[in-house]
Amino acid sequence: MLYCIECQRSYPSDPVLHTCAACGAPLEVRLTPEELARAGTFEGRGVWRYQALLPVERGVTLGEGGTGLDSCGMSGSRPGLVPECGSGRS
Numbered sequence: 001m002l003y004c005i006e007c008q009r010s011y012p013s014d015p016v017l018h019t020c021a022a023c024g025a026p027l028e029v030r031l032t033p034e035e036l037a038r039a040g041t042f043e044g045r046g047v048w049r050y051q052a053l054l055p056v057e058r059g060v061t062l063g064e065g066g067t068g069l070d071s072c073g074m075s076g077s078r079p080g081l082v083p084e085c086g087s088g089r090s
C-alpha cells in the first residue's frame with residue numbers, strides 16, 4: 001500500500017504512482033509485518049535484493065545500487081564519530 005507522507009491518503013500499490021493525487025507530496029510504501037515475513041531474506045547486491053517487495057517484475061537494470069562507501073578522513077571527527085573500517089560496500 002502507498003501512503004502520502006503529507007496528508008496520509010492511501011493508494012493501492014502501483015509501480016508508476018509516485019505522488020499524491022490530492023496534494024502532490026511523495027508517496028511511501030508501508031508494509032505489514034506479514035508482507036515483510038513473506039519476503040524472506042534479502043541476499044545479493046543492489047535494489048533487486050528487495051525484489052520480493054517491489055511492485056514490479058525484474059526489469060532492465062544498469063547494475064544500480066551497492067554504491068561503495070569511501071572514507072572521508074575527518075568528516076566524522078567533529079561530531080565525535082569513530083571511523084569504522086569495513087568492506088566499504090553497502
Ligand SMILES: [Zn+2]
Binds near residue numbers: 020021
Ligand atoms: Zn497527499
